[in-house]
Amino acid sequence: MTRHPSARPTPAARFTSVPIPDGAEPLIRISHLTKAYRGRPALADLTLHLPAGRIVGLMGSNGSGKTTLLKILAGLLSEYDGRVRIGGHAPGPESKALVAFLPDADFLASGLKAEQAIAMFARLFPDFDADRARELVDFFGLPKDRSLKEMSKGMGEKLRVSLVMARRARVYLLDEPISGVDPAARDVILSGVLRNFDPEALMVISTHLIADVEPIVDSVVFLKDGRLLLAGDADDLRQAHGMSLDALFRKEYH
Numbered sequence: 001m002t003r004h005p006s007a008r009p010t011p012a013a014r015f016t017s018v019p020i021p022d023g024a025e026p027l028i029r030i031s032h033l034t035k036a037y038r039g040r041p042a043l044a045d046l047t048l049h050l051p052a053g054r055i056v057g058l059m060g061s062n063g064s065g066k067t068t069l070l071k072i073l074a075g076l077l078s079e080y081d082g083r084v085r086i087g088g089h090a091p092g093p094e095s096k097a098l099v100a101f102l103p104d105a106d107f108l109a110s111g112l113k114a115e116q117a118i119a120m121f122a123r124l125f126p127d128f129d130a131d132r133a134r135e136l137v138d139f140f141g142l143p144k145d146r147s148l149k150e151m152s153k154g155m156g157e158k159l160r161v162s163l164v165m166a167r168r169a170r171v172y173l174l175d176e177p178i179s180g181v182d183p184a185a186r187d188v189i190l191s192g193v194l195r196n197f198d199p200e201a202l203m204v205i206s207t208h209l210i211a212d213v214e215p216i217v218d219s220v221v222f223l224k225d226g227r228l229l230l231a232g233d234a235d236d237l238r239q240a241h242g243m244s245l246d247a248l249f250r251k252e253y254h
Contacts, residue, residue, distance in 0.1 A: 021051060026050055033083070046226070055205065055219075064225065112148055139192055161189055176206055179208075
């Protein structure tokens with residue numbers, strides 16, 4: 001799904017960056033980012049630049065720093081060292097207007113029905129497209145007459161995806177959007193995520209389910225113990241290592 005030409009590194013190269021197209025500016029710039037909880041580093045001296053027009057798989061085992069990174073980019077965590085810019089803005093009100101964030105947790109009241117949730121998002125976000133949300137709700141086949149507490153886990157995740165992906169954002173941050181649902185639901189959710197996705201936007205999908213997202217990602221970032229382990233174009237990594245991203249993940253995290 002690569003959308004931009006990029007210089008191809010040699011097979012022997014150690015991949016530590018996502019390719020930036022010639023003449024393009026990174027949409028996300030992270031320099032020497034360090035974040036600790038009670039003295040324990042969650043992110044350690046992380047430097048990473050991500051361009052627009054890419055779907056990036058943010059991969060790593062539990063505790064590797066994926067959620068912490070996404071929360072910083074979403075403007076939900078502060079008190080870190082280093083420099084972070086989204087569309088030229090430090091995390092805050094201006095950057096939040098560019099970012100749609102799907103957390104790895106329920107963020108809707110359990111009594112809400114789909115149309116009530118759509119109405120709530122329409123009030124909260126100026127860039128929210130209610131018609132697009134309804135189209136995704138229909139695509140997922142979600143019931144209109146049930147509240148979240150009456151839906152399955154997979155249905156609830158599909159509703160949350162419908163809401164987040166209906167924003168006209170420049171950056172989409174999805175934290176484990178397919179975790180905890182069955183394989184069939186994973187495929188449907190990923191199809192919904194890609195449905196009418198703006199090819200000039202940037203999407204970062206955090207996951208440890210590499211095989212499920214491998215077919216849709218353009219670039220990958222591997223985190224381990226809060227540090228950058230590998231990063232690069234997905235095709236380049238497969239070619240250089242002679243294996244799938246899933247196999248490479250298992251090798252690197254063995």
